[in-house]
Amino acid sequence: MKISKLFTSTTLLTSIVLLASTFITPALAAGHTHNSWRAPGDLDSWASIFILIASLMVAAFVNGRESRTRIIGTWLAALGCFGVVAWFGVYAIDTLDNPREHVLPVDAAKPILLQAQMLIAFVVGLALLVVARWQARRTDRLDIPTHNTPDNYGKVSRILHWTIAILIILLVPMGIFATMIPEGTSFRGYYYVTHKSLGFSVLILVFARLAWNIWGSRRPALATELKLWERRLAHTMHILLYVLMIGLPISGFMMSDFGGASSHFFFWDITPFFEKSIPTRDILGLMHKVVLPYLLYIFLGTHILGALKHQFIDKHENALRRMVS
Numbered sequence: 235m236k237i238s239k240l241f242t243s244t245t246l247l248t249s250i251v252l253l254a255s256t257f258i259t260p261a262l263a264a265g266h267t268h269n270s271w272r273a274p275g276d277l278d279s280w281a282s283i284f285i286l287i288a289s290l291m292v293a294a295f296v297n298g299r300e301s302r303t304r305i306i307g308t309w310l311a312a313l314g315c316f317g318v319v320a321w322f323g324v325y326a327i328d329t330l331d332n333p334r335e336h337v338l339p340v341d342a343a344k345p346i347l348l349q350a351q352m353l354i355a356f357v358v359g360l361a362l363l364v365v366a367r368w369q370a371r372r373t374d375r376l377d378i379p380t381h382n383t384p385d386n387y388g389k390v391s392r393i394l395h396w397t398i399a400i401l402i403i404l405l406v407p408m409g410i411f412a413t414m415i416p417e418g419t420s421f422r423g424y425y426y427v428t429h430k431s432l433g434f435s436v437l438i439l440v441f442a443r444l445a446w447n448i449w450g451s452r453r454p455a456l457a458t459e460l461k462l463w464e465r466r467l468a469h470t471m472h473i474l475l476y477v478l479m480i481g482l483p484i485s486g487f488m489m490s491d492f493g494g495a496s497s498h499f500f501f502w503d504i505t506p507f508f509e510k511s512i513p514t515r516d517i518l519g520l521m522h523k524v525v526l527p528y529l530l531y532i533f534l535g536t537h538i539l540g541a542l543k544h545q546f547i548d549k550h551e552n553a554l555r556r557m558v559s
């Protein structure tokens with residue numbers, strides 16, 4: 235299937251499901267105590283949909299067939315990075331000066347963590363502009379197959395990989411920032427709706443990716459040039475990343491639910507399933523807010539540095555191209 239067809243069908247399907255859930259399903263949900271539907275005009279739900287579709291678009295474009303499409307994808311990704319930095323400079327900076335009171339001692343690290351993440355976003359944005367210039371020199375067509383091959387990832391795996399990566403990279407600063415907004419601030423709820431909607435989307439996409447790996451198309455084998463210890467490390471890292479990608483949304487949902495707060499999936503408000511329990515909420519909160527995010531920083535950092543080492547230090551030609559066009 236062509237990338238444009240794949241992208242169009244994914245976008246169409248997502249839009250149909252979301253629109254159906256907004257306008258049609260409230261009737262079905264009437265009377266179900268766990269469902270309630272937000273007004274179609276709710277901006278935070280629309281913002282969440284926009285971010286999801288934009289992430290899908292970037293992931294699809296950077297793996298496009300024509301060099302022009304890939305350049306647009308890279309430009310959009312750079313724009314996203316600068317957009318996040320601009321958001322930080324315009325909206326978040328005030329909250330950093332007057333954050334909500336610390337709940338845990340590690341909360342004191344949040345302003346510096348957020349600033350470091352914004353600096354990374356800025357540097358990555360600049361790096362992407364350089365990549366776009368480099369891409370402009372290539373005019374070749376890339377026919378990436380839909381399925382994985384023994385050596386490379388196919389389109390479906392690439393699009394899922396990059397959409398999940400973009401969403402997680404956005405969810406981390408969004409989550410940190412949401413926890414810093416003082417109670418009673420008018421826009422506090424918006425961040426929670428967006429964070430939770432996109433968090434559930436990650437969970438669904440990760441399951442889709444697992445299903446694709448198992449039933450759709452087996453993952454390519456690890457590069458043969460890797461030493462035994464590198465293969466073992468890469469394999470362990472992949473498993474741990476999956477544990478995190480599933481553990482983070484589930485712990486977030488359970489923490490919220492045991493705390494008595496509703497969860498949100500775009501236009502769907504989900505009232506708590508479990509009986510309120512503050513000790514359980516606190517344990518899950520420790521997982522969602524401290525243990526899992528810090529493990530994510532370590533594993534994601536190792537994953538990225540590992541891929542860069544193979545490409546640029548070990549000079550394994552295909553290391554990045556397995557997942558990047």
Ligand code: HEM
Pocket residue numbers: 344402405406407408409410411412413426429430432433434436437479482483484486487488490497498522523524527
């Ligand atoms: C891959 C998905 C997710 C990631 C990477 C993620 C990441 C984070 C991070 C880094 C924080 C900030 C923690 C802190 O510094 O205190 C956070 C906060 C939060 N997350 Fe998530 N999250 C995800 C999914 C979810 C989901 C699905 C839900 C609920 C349905 C959720 C609910 C929350 C809530 C309520 C907070 C704020 C807690 C507070 O106000 O104290 N998260 N998240």
